[in-house]
Amino acid sequence: MPLPDSQFQAAFVRSIFFQPFVRALDKHYGISLSDIGVPRKLLEEPMTLVPFSDLNQKMEQLEQLIGNPAYLCKMAKDISFDNMDKLGQWFLSTPELALTFRRINYGTSCLQSGATFHGELSGKIIKWTYDNHFSSGRGRLQDSLRMAIMFTNTLRYFMGGNYHPLTVELSGPPCGNGELEQFFGADIRWNAPLTRVWLDISVLEHENTFPFELSRPMMLTNLELDEFLNMPQPHDAAKMMYEMINYSRFYGYPSLDFVADKFGLSRQQLQRRLHHFGWSFSSITSYVLCNQAIKYMQADLSISEIAKELGYKNVQSFSKAFQRQRGQTPTQYKEKLQERSRQKPN
Structure with a gap:
């Protein structure tokens, strides 16, 4: 069916x-x-x-x-x-x-x-x-x-x-x-x-014969732990779409046809499903890429590197898209992130 x-x-x-x-x-x-x-x-x-x-x-x-x-x-x-x-x-x-x-x-x-x-x-x-x-x-x-x-x-x-x-x-x-x-x-x-x-x-x-430490930390960063726990389930349409668009960026700027193919849908079928949730492909793509950009900022990638990783043609295109989402340029946002990270608790 x-x-x-x-x-x-x-x-x-x-x-x-x-x-x-x-x-x-x-x-x-x-x-x-x-x-x-x-x-x-x-x-x-x-x-x-x-x-x-x-x-x-x-x-x-x-x-x-x-x-x-x-x-x-x-x-x-x-x-x-x-x-x-x-x-x-x-x-x-x-x-x-x-x-x-x-x-x-x-x-x-x-x-x-x-x-x-x-x-x-x-x-x-x-x-x-x-x-x-x-x-x-x-x-x-x-x-x-x-x-x-x-x-x-x-x-x-x-x-x-x-x-x-x-x-x-x-x-x-x-x-x-x-x-x-x-x-x-x-x-x-x-x-x-x-x-x-x-x-x-x-x-x-059977007991483990190799030496190990019960209290040894696994040493996942906060970002890695967040990613590890975030596994979309089939009933969660928003997360499914988010992760499929995030995956598609490794092959260039996300396209409707690429994502539809990965879901095994036609272009028209995917558009109908997006319409059901009140989404547009361009708006959800901008949201996904903006969130990924912030993760890359936390990993201290440069703005030009981030633009390239996310599939934008140039830094200017990335900056405009990011500013529409967050109301700040990527440079301004990254500077504030770095400033907060330097602040020590009282």
Whole structure:
């Protein structure tokens, strides 16, 4: 059934969540996502929200480029939470596997929307489950593999490199000529509706053998924490539109056609949905870019750098747009920000 004119449909994944995939791809194949059209700047901002449909498409494209549907197998040992820098260490720095298991299941809600991460209990077996209705086509197999590998590597982080799950269920057709069965050390059930890694419930009691500090700060900046917690949900049309426009700026100044395509809509359908909320594309774009400009000011980028990052043709165009939104020029606004930051509390 078509969506009502008031709704949007999309899921997002943070750049940092596929950071292990990106690093492993470069390490084992010498390929970067910028080689297949992903702006480098997008990958340099770890909290950036990327439409999952784009990641799905890129994983399909990489399968064709490499010529191997099981290309993740070669990368598998490096696709792990500990390759996610500080956030990855937060997931793993617990006294025992059970706490990390739970932390991943609830913490990933801020890393990826439109998907669930949970455990299904069946007697003495826990099925670590990933359910993503937004994956499709050949990308569905690669996405299923990505998460089954991350789950398995998490188990091996606690249990040792020789640990193997009881069974693995993957959402896609058989591939790999036995390589994937060898990596998991388990039978694989192909074409499964959900991604599941089966383990005996007793292993959740296994303690962490790596040194860690319970009180060690994660060291997220205020801006990073704000971005981390801000994950739009499918029912929140305003946030969905905001984040899709914010994403589109990495490809140049946001356009109606670009955003409509990312939502899987025609230009006219998107305009009708915007009209339902009393929005115009130009006004909401100006609002989004103004807010992003302020974040860049807080990161101390110059006004000319900010104008370039936001896709404006020149500084003058950016200054006029910003002044219409905030009643001040970008230079005036940044100076006031810096002045407030220098003020010390009494």
